[in-house]
Amino acid sequence: MRILVTGGAGFVGSHVAEAYLKAGHRVAVVDALVSAGGNRTPAGATFYPVDIRSRELADVFQEERPEVVSHHAAQANLRRSIEDPAGDAEVNVLGTLRLLDLAVRHKARQFIFASTGGALYGEPRSIPVSEDDPILPLAPYGFHKYLGEQYLGFFRRIHGLEATVLRYANVYGPRQDPSTEAGVISIFADAMLAGRAPVIFGDGTQTRDFVYVGDVAEANVRVLGRPVAAPVHIATGVETSVNDLAARLVALTGTRAEAVLGWRARTSLEEGLRRTVEWVRTKRSAAR
Numbered sequence: 001m002r003i004l005v006t007g008g009a010g011f012v013g014s015h016v017a018e019a020y021l022k023a024g025h026r027v028a029v030v031d032a033l034v035s036a037g038g039n040r041t042p043a044g045a046t047f048y049p050v051d052i053r054s055r056e057l058a059d060v061f062q063e064e065r066p067e068v069v070s071h072h073a074a075q076a077n078l079r080r081s082i083e084d085p086a087g088d089a090e091v092n093v094l095g096t097l098r099l100l101d102l103a104v105r106h107k108a109r110q111f112i113f114a115s116t117g118g119a120l121y122g123e124p125r126s127i128p129v130s131e132d133d134p135i136l137p138l139a140p141y142g143f144h145k146y147l148g149e150q151y152l153g154f155f156r157r158i159h160g161l162e163a164t165v166l167r168y169a170n171v172y173g174p175r176q177d178p179s180t181e182a183g184v185i186s187i188f189a190d191a192m193l194a195g196r197a198p199v200i201f202g203d204g205t206q207t208r209d210f211v212y213v214g215d216v217a218e219a220n221v222r223v224l225g226r227p228v229a230a231p232v233h234i235a236t237g238v239e240t241s242v243n244d245l246a247a248r249l250v251a252l253t254g255t256r257a258e259a260v261l262g263w264r265a266r267t268s269l270e271e272g273l274r275r276t277v278e279w280v281r282t283k284r285s286a287a288r
Contacts, residue, residue, distance in 0.1 A: 001224065004066035004108075005045070006030045006052055006099065007073035011176045011183075012114065012168070012213055014040035016070055019217035021045060023224075028064045030057065031073065037177035052095040061106045069103045070112045070220060071096065074145075078119065081141035092144035093151075100155045100163075110162040112223060113152050116145045117167040117233055118208070128209060128239060131167070131231050149231060162227040166219060169235035173213030173272060174279035184242070185210065185273065188249050189280045204243035209235045212272035215265045222261040236265040248273055 003020050007013035008029030020027045021044045029041045032051040041047045046064070050056045052073050074092055075081065081088035096113070103111050121129050122136035137143045152163035176183040178190035188198040211234060219234045248270065267275075 001067045002026045002028075002064060003068045003070060003224075004028050004030060004060070004064055005070045005072060007071070007114075008045065009033060009039045009041045009047065010035055010072065011037060011040070011173075012171055012216060013070075013072035014042055014175060015173070015213045015217040016072060016220045017045050018042040019214075019221050020070070023221050025224075028060065028066065030060055035076075035177075037175065040175050052099055053090060057098065058102060061102045065106060066103075066108050068110045068112065068224060069099060069108050070114075071099055072114045074114070076141065078139045078141050081139050081144070085140040088140050089144050092141065093147050096148040097151055100151060100161070104155065104159045104161055108161070110164065110224070110227070111152065111155070112164045112166065112220060113148060115149055115165050115167045115231065116142065117169045117235060120146055120167065128235070128237050129233075131233055156229070164223050164226075164228050165231040166223065166234050167231050168216060169209035169211045169233070171213050171216050172210050173276050176213070176276070178280065184208075185245065185249070185276055186280060188246055189273075189277045190284070192249055193277070193281055193284060198246055198249075200242055200246060202242075204246070205241050207239035207241050208245075209238060210240055210245070210269060210272070211236050211265050212267035212275075214272075215263075215267050218266075219261060219263045222263045226261060228261070232261065234263075234265075236269075238269070240269060245269075249277070 003025050005017040008017040009031035017027050027045040029045045030048045030050050048060050075088050119142035120135050122138045149165050155161045156163040172185040176186040178186040191198045
């Protein structure tokens with residue numbers, strides 16, 4: 001299939017694009033290259049340095065005629081979304097709307113939307129959360145991602161677009177830049193390899209669901225051609241405290257998704273951490 005991956009030069013998007021290529025699909029990547037980490041577009045994909053808000057995006061659709069749009073481009077900084085809600089909405093709401101409109105105009109069959117798990121539920125009543133828990137976002141980023149989900153539902157009902165929502169837990173792994181605020185694992189690994197103690201906010205007992213980026217990419221391959229009307233969590237279902245995470249890194253220095261996609265996270269935290277530390281170590285050595 002012809003697949004257009006927005007944000008395909010970034011951390012998660014590049015792994016998704018790579019997985020599509022390995023599955024034998026033709027892949028084009030659209031990325032404005034505004035995030036840290038540089039251009040991580042995998043070899044074999046056609047790259048377009050285009051912002052999803054720009055007029056040039058229509059030219060990409062005209063050229064590529066994608067059958068599937070896998071939408072990973074986003075303004076993903078929670079703090080920035082609080083400081084500039086309108087700017088966040090321009091990318092995460094209007095940018096998504098523009099993509100949906102172009103997907104329909106150019107007769108794409110499926111639209112896959114990379115949403116968020118953690119930012120949607122605020123302070124959940126129970127852990128782990130389910131797809132049916134109340135939506136109570138605490139920041140504009142979460143509001144806007146949820147609004148994007150609602151627009152996908154609208155385009156599904158009105159235009160018949162096969163729109164699929166994947167809600168990611170805390171994704172980690174190789175290519176996650178340690179200079180960003182979101183990648184606690186790469187941040188901790190980078191600090192430890194540099195001989196610095198990682199900064200732990202609070203008492204470290206707060207928990208997260210960490211899912212390996214390779215498993216996330218596999219889920220994006222599994223969902224191809226499988227229209228799923230309800231949002232799907234892409235997560236392990238296992239909560240890990242920040243203190244436990246730090247301790248494991250020191251030593252190294254199902255769900256709805258399974259029911260409807262036949263997918264479950266396969267990479268253990270230990271194995272995923274090992275691969276991530278190996279990548280961070282290689283990156284640090286290359287920078288010397």
